[in-house]
Amino acid sequence: MRILIVDDEQMFVELFARTLASIGYEDIESANSGEEALARIEAQSTPFDCFLLDIRMDGMDGIELCKRIRALPQHHQTPIVMVTTMTEKSYVDSAFHAGANDYLTKPIDKIEITARMGMVEALLSERQHSGLLVEQLSDSEHSFGAKVRFEDPVALPDTPEVVPLGTLENYVLRLGNLRLFSSMAVGFHVTNAADIYARTGRLDFVDILANVAAAIGEALRGNDYFLAYAGSGDFCCVMPRLSSFDRGEAEVLLNDRLARIMESQAFPDCVSPRVRIGAPATSGLLSFNDPTHLLYKAIGAARKAADTAAAQPQEATGAA
Amino acid sequence: MLADGHGTRQDGSIDRTVETIRRKFLTQMEDRILFFEAALQDYRSTGNRDELMARISFGAHKIAGLAPSLGFQSLGQRANRIELAAESYRKSETADDVAPLLNEVDTLLDEMEQLLD
Structure with missing residues (x-):
């Protein structure tokens, strides 16, 4: 090295x-x-x-x-x-x-x-x-696509708003629980990620995730945040606890933005991704948990929100 | 000294490197003392507090980053406190009393001079 x-x-x-x-x-x-x-x-x-x-x-x-x-x-x-x-x-x-x-x-x-x-x-x-996705795009889909697994926290192309998951973990570790008290983590779950992964080529799947990241970035605009992709259709962001973040409004905004992005791009055999946002996760001032626990708590909350929504299929998109 | 969790064959070599740098650090101690004294002298004649804080912060920063790795923990910790305090003074919009910081700088200079003995 x-x-x-x-x-x-x-x-x-x-x-x-x-x-x-x-x-x-x-x-x-x-x-x-x-x-x-x-x-x-x-x-x-x-x-x-x-x-x-x-x-x-x-x-x-x-x-x-x-x-x-x-x-x-x-x-x-x-x-x-x-x-x-x-x-x-x-x-x-x-x-x-x-x-x-x-x-x-x-x-x-x-x-x-x-x-x-x-x-x-x-x-x-x-x-x-x-x-090195950009370089690998010139490879055949087969050779690269075979390497992307659904659960991989892959690097997303052209997404400056996204940091690697390991970097987000390092960030919360360096802050520690005491300083993390002034922050919160928010999870985002692409509810139909597995379906999209199964239907599309792997490169398309990664491109669609990049679109999701861009839409999340727009929904979080005006906030000071760090966002990472965690694999399996899960994103997590850390932002100040006192952010002007409205979960319901953000969810409507990002799904609307995402639908428009997807309309403008031609992904064969693909349904548009749908995203649920979990309740913000916070850390106790004297918490003994590993600080990275906060990130996975937020992702868990987003999955729970998706499960709740799935149990009420008639409900319109938007957080409760 | 460096914390050492691995008994590698090169540890003896590291110790020699640390000892060499430690000697160099002590050799340059007088220059560092003179740096602070010049900053204090200029402050007495000009009263420019911002300039003083910038110079104290910079001088302390240089010590804070290196001294503890060479075995001078107390010196490094004091320098770190001084750097943070000087930065806080620089950012403060009120004319806080600088006397407590200057006392801390005096103590730092005393500690540095003792290492020269």
């Missing part, structure tokens, strides 16, 4: 590189500023596999650098880990909004680094499995 460390404190770079080497990551380059990092990235014939960025640097800071790296086509999905002393929620939010996949707090700890690099490996593996 080729890694680029960016930090304006050279002694920290040396220490970090040595620690990484001790756990088997030896192909490491470094830059002491955002500007130098971009120049180095541009000069590479083989792209880096992972970036480890300090947030606070002279000149271009790590948040801006993260955005610039994400804007490069070859690095849309490359794992980026922010490495910083800044632990406030505003910094964590800024980093994930800029496209970071994880957030590591200084001082560095070998056990922690090992765990985070494990996450990076998992992201790279996920990207290999399904993430």
Whole structure:
């Protein structure tokens, strides 16, 4: 794995590189500023596999650098880990909004680094499995389609509003239950996802999920949120607890938007996806649950809402 | 020192690296002290609080990120508190009293000087 460390404190770079080497990551380059990092990235014939960025640097800071790296086509999905002393929620939010996949707090700890690099490996593996969709579209449907399973939290094409599920999990883990108290998770369940998966080609299924993501994004417009696809037709988002989010209104809006998107596109043998939104899930201030529990609680609520709606087939679309 | 959960063959090499960086960190300590003293001196002559807070925050940030990894936990924690406080002063729209922060900076400088002895 080729890694680029960016930090304006050279002694920290040396220490970090040595620690990484001790756990088997030896192909490491470094830059002491955002500007130098971009120049180095541009000069590479083989792209880096992972970036480890300090947030606070002279000149271009790590948040801006993260955005610039994400804007490069070859690095849309490359794992980026922010490495910083800044632990406030505003910094964590800024980093994930800029496209970071994880957030590591200084001082560095070998056990922690090992765990985070494990996450990076998992992201790279996920990207290999399904993430390079744009490139794979040129492959035959058969060769790629066979690899997409219904339950996979696949990367969706052209959906900047969607982060990988692993990144959303990292986000809530970095916040912890105490800071997560000011957030809520909302689940979205595509009630006929299995039917669509069975009827369509796998690439169409992924494209339809991307349409669902776009419609959810429109329904959440005006809110500060992180959205991820969790597989099996489930989406989950995290947003501030005090958001001006009206579940019923959002559900009508997104299904209406989705129907219009689907009308404008020709998917053979396909029914339009229908989405149910679950009741928002919140975390107790002193909860002992793993913070990621909140995400799955929200997805469970969306599935429950779908089951309830299915038991009342005459009911019009819209949350109770 | 670095937390170490894996008994790899390279741990001896890491310890040597840490020791080398630790020595370099101590060698540069005087420059770091002078950085803070220059910032305080300029503040006394100009009264520019924003400039002072920016410089204190930056200097403390450099220490907070590195010192604990080199075994200077107390120094790193104090620097971290100072960085956060300086950032809070920078964002505050009211003219909060800076004396408590300056006292904390004095304590940090004392701690840094003791490490030089």
